[in-house]
Amino acid sequence: MTRDGVFEAPGRINLIGEHTDYNDGFVLPIALPHVVRVTAARRDDGVLRLSSRQAHGVAEVRVADLVPGAVTGWAAYVAGVVWALREEGHPIGGFGLLVDGRVPLGAGLSSSAALESATALAVTELSGVGLDRRELARIAQRAENEFVGMPCGIMDQSASLLARERHALLLDTRSMETEHIPFDLAPAGLALLVVDTKAPHRLVDGEYAARRRDCHRAAELLGVPALRDLTGAEQDLPDRLARRVRHVVTENERVARVADLLRAGRVREIGPALTESHVSLREDYEVTVPELDVAVEALLAAGAAGARMTGGGFGGCVIALAAEADVEACAAAVRAAFAGRGFGEPECWTAVAAAGARRAGDVPAR
């Protein structure tokens, strides 16, 4: 067993299946070429020493002293994974960990899940702890839920650890069953345009937790274990909860529709489902902001086949499926629309489906 190594885990973009993961539903993300890289070396003194190329200062804590709250900021995502592993009885000792994060921060591309996933892979591999990647995803999620205090679902960590190059990851978040569905747009003359709206995240965590509570309450009132167990129809619920339920039920249906189209090689036809998802997130789930809505509108007007916000909402990114030949015009349309509304300048790029977390190599000799 080697004592050190370099590990990489990617950020993600969700094609469809938003706010379904904490309802035991279905998601369909891809991993991005953008990674968080963790250089890890075991230490014999029981100390966790954390540093980052993107931040000043070093966090040091004895692994035996780890408790939620003991470490804050970016280092909590790393320390939380070590804490969660130890909570579950895995013998993880001291480590020196240097983080180099190349996933844009605060853009809703899951830089935090990438950091957790790279850490989980690094410290388990270098400690000889053999856990499969679904287990690592669950532990990373536990770190975020209980150590960082963000009540996220399991999509982001799963995408980062399980995704494959040129494939989308269809994940049943209840059974954790996966299917890798080919997602390669270039041969079809298509591209996935990503627009980072740079909209400041507003009340993100509070609103996310509030949506989770709505869903939990609705499931309770309807007498089902999770909203995943509903198959549509009118629900006898107060208006707000009824709309939350309608989003989750219809979103699960859209994931199935998109998965069917992708399996059939009909990627060109997934556009309408993407756009319907956005409308549902705007009207029923109420997690969009003007920047996201204006971007989607401009992209569709410029000829995109479909567009939607991706991630938790309240800022972050929009994705659009467009003919390669239309990508520039779509990006220009968003820039013009943003300028016209007095929004800050968005950033546009095209995404391809990249590989999940991996060992990148050994630490070069010093």
Ligand code: GLA
């Ligand atoms: C965030 C969470 C995920 C998921 C999405 C919404 O990214 O971390 O678990 O709930 O929001 O789909």
